[in-house]
Amino acid sequence: MTAPTPPPTDSRRGSERGGPDDASPPDGPPSGSGGPPDPSSIETSRRPFVLVWEVTQACDLACDHCRADAQPARHPDELTTDEGKRLLDQARSFGPGQLVVLSGGDPLARPDLRELVEYGTEQGLRMTLTPSGTASLTPSVVGDLESAGIERLALSLDGASAESHDEFRGESGSFEQTVEAAQAAREADLPLQINTTVCAATVDELPDIRELVADLGAVLWSVFFLVPVGRGRVLDPVSPARAEEVMAWLSAVSERAPFGVKTTEAPHYRRVAVQRTRDASEAPDADGIGRRLGITAGDGFAFVSHTGELYPSGFLPESAGNVREASLTERYRESDLFESLRDPDRLRGKCGACEFKHICGGSRSRAYAHTGDPLSSDPLCAYVPDGYHGPMPAGRAD
Numbered sequence: 001m002t003a004p005t006p007p008p009t010d011s012r013r014g015s016e017r018g019g020p021d022d023a024s025p026p027d028g029p030p031s032g033s034g035g036p037p038d039p040s041s042i043e044t045s046r047r048p049f050v051l052v053w054e055v056t057q058a059c060d061l062a063c064d065h066c067r068a069d070a071q072p073a074r075h076p077d078e079l080t081t082d083e084g085k086r087l088l089d090q091a092r093s094f095g096p097g098q099l100v101v102l103s104g105g106d107p108l109a110r111p112d113l114r115e116l117v118e119y120g121t122e123q124g125l126r127m128t129l130t131p132s133g134t135a136s137l138t139p140s141v142v143g144d145l146e147s148a149g150i151e152r153l154a155l156s157l158d159g160a161s162a163e164s165h166d167e168f169r170g171e172s173g174s175f176e177q178t179v180e181a182a183q184a185a186r187e188a189d190l191p192l193q194i195n196t197t198v199c200a201a202t203v204d205e206l207p208d209i210r211e212l213v214a215d216l217g218a219v220l221w222s223v224f225f226l227v228p229v230g231r232g233r234v235l236d237p238v239s240p241a242r243a244e245e246v247m248a249w250l251s252a253v254s255e256r257a258p259f260g261v262k263t264t265e266a267p268h269y270r271r272v273a274v275q276r277t278r279d280a281s282e283a284p285d286a287d288g289i290g291r292r293l294g295i296t297a298g299d300g301f302a303f304v305s306h307t308g309e310l311y312p313s314g315f316l317p318e319s320a321g322n323v324r325e326a327s328l329t330e331r332y333r334e335s336d337l338f339e340s341l342r343d344p345d346r347l348r349g350k351c352g353a354c355e356f357k358h359i360c361g362g363s364r365s366r367a368y369a370h371t372g373d374p375l376s377s378d379p380l381c382a383y384v385p386d387g388y389h390g391p392m393p394a395g396r397a398d
């Protein structure tokens with residue numbers, strides 16, 4: 001079971017850093033053969049840069065941090081194959097080359113996974129996958145999915161050794177199976193992304209995981225800062241001060257590593273990067289992989305649950321409607337929830353007062369998890385704007 005992490009923007013056989021791809025009008029007519037859009041040209045009020053579909057919550061693992069509270073069996077009200085194809089049709093209507101992440105649970109729990117990947121690819125979507133590291137993820141399955149059209153495989157590593165990873169994932173053998181799948185992806189010339197959860201239990205292993213990410217030939221390391229939802233409520237997050245150190249370290253890693261680095265649910269990484277340069281004008285205009293700045297829940301990112309609910313992210317389970325009845329594009333563009341999340345001037349408290357709110361804005365999911373208000377402040381951030389004397393965010397750990 002993996003976090004719904006935005007995958008990279010590069011083309012199927014893109015460069016390691018995945019620079020901008022062929023420019024395409026972000027809201028042009030649907031095209032079965034259109035290339036991926038230029039990420040910097042996407043108007044995120046019109047379309048998500050990343051659309052995640054949680055195809056199932058079924059999974060054989062029992063990870064400590066699982067957002068989905070994954071279950072052994074598939075939910076009887078999951079979107080069917082035909083409903084899933086209609087969802088992919090709607091995704092196509094966002095514009096050419098829409099990026100779709102098939103997430104879970106474990107997507108491999110669905111017997112129609114290959115059919116869905118092929119269908120999405122035929123529609124001109126860029127299909128990527130976040131399977132769980134289980135015995136089902138064999139090299140032949142990886143090769144089969146690659147031939148069906150998967151453009152990127154994202155695997156989770158939350159420890160640098162079998163002992164620590166398997167303990168976190170709740171299943172012995174997961175580390176070995178994940179490494180084998182990563183090697184299979186490399187042999188199939190399938191770009192690999194590694195996802196890692198940052199919390200008190202994993203933070204000390206990040207330097208060793210970084211080495212492993214390089215050894216496995218990954219093109220991107222996606223570092224997810226824990227949001228306390230699902231089973232993740234039982235884990236301890238890192239403190240804001242520790243998060244600050246980790247982000248500064250990641251920023252330094254990104255300058256030297258043979259892979260891209262991005263954070264998930266930690267947009268203050270962008271603020272940290274700006275502060276490291278001491279001058280906003282020297283800050284990178286993308287996060288090292290060609291992704292435009294500012295993709296956050298509901299603003300360049302959308303999540304469809306296994307039963308069809310449209311959420312701003314998998315960690316912000318506030319529904320803007322169900323894709324069985326509502327238009328995905330209309331709800332994304334015009335629902336009050338999504339519109340409010342795209343307006344930094346509606347943020348409250350410390351984030352609302354912050355001069356970095358247009359490049360950061362804080363994790364709306366973490367704010368929601370702590371307060372039930374997605375526009376409140378992110379308690380993981382250590383930064384206090386000059387002259388701010390208002391209340392500090394609920395749930396702040398230091």
Ligand code: SF4
Pocket residue numbers: 267268271350351352354355356357360361362363377378381382383384385
């Ligand atoms: S206070 Fe909020 S907007 Fe400012 S850097 Fe921190 S999380 Fe980002």
